[in-house]
Amino acid sequence: MIRFENVTVIRNGKTILKEIDWNVNKNEHWAILGLNGSGKTSLLNVICGYLYPTSGKVQVLGQEFGKTNIPELRKDIGFISSSLKGQLKNFDTVLSIVLSGKFASIGLYEAVEKKDVQEARRLMEQLGIEHLEDSAYGVLSEGEKQRVLIARALMAHPKILILDEPCNGLDVIAREEFLEFIEKLAQQEFCPTLIYVTHHVEEVLPCFSHTLLLKDGEVYAQGFSRELLKENTLSEFFGREVTVQEQQNRTWIAIK
């Protein structure tokens, strides 16, 4: 699904990503964990072809960057970020925003077919936002907006779905509800490969079989989440001693 070989990105004299080797295989879902400025968003921008490596090789969905049509490839990648949340139009209805996902457009300018509307409604139902169909996007809560973005992304049947810090701005209940939804989504047969970026260890759900720990633009460690998210590794990774507790198949940390 994704292959990075010795990928380095340098911009304005700064090494943003350094010698990244990383493979994401089919049927894996990955969490990417790192502190502020560790390079998470830059890594996502490389996957989507918005940031071109200074050296190294990137393949996404079997297509090698430099030899492929990136806008075409992007149609297979759903990308949910706070910047997208801000770009959508407040006065558009939830239904039209979800439908616009089929065309990857901000706003709905294309004619839609009956089957598209049916699919949008099915997705909204799965996400528990069907009652908001006619609501204006701008009046929704952050949690509701996040679900609208996911339904919109799924309308395009992406093969990879990237979630960049999707729990930002959610209260503690909305966050847990959202995470429950992600765990359920991951169990569905149609679920794309998930790449979930976060600062918070406890958001690494059981469905994220693998985790990449990114530190100062470098891969600090990567592998099975259940093997990586241990006291010693996390203490060294964060540069502070942490204690770890397992609850509901998730790892919760406290700084000592």
Ligand SMILES: Nc1ncnc2c1ncn2[C@@H]1O[C@H](COP(=O)(O)OP(=O)(O)OP(=O)(O)O)[C@@H](O)[C@H]1O
């Ligand atoms: N075009 C650029 N020129 C110079 N430095 C850059 C550029 N783009 C990003 N950086 C730097 O690269 C580092 C990594 O940035 P990035 O946004 O990828 O980190 P992040 O892990 O997503 O951070 P956060 O968790 O705070 O969102 C930061 O120090 C940032 O200032």
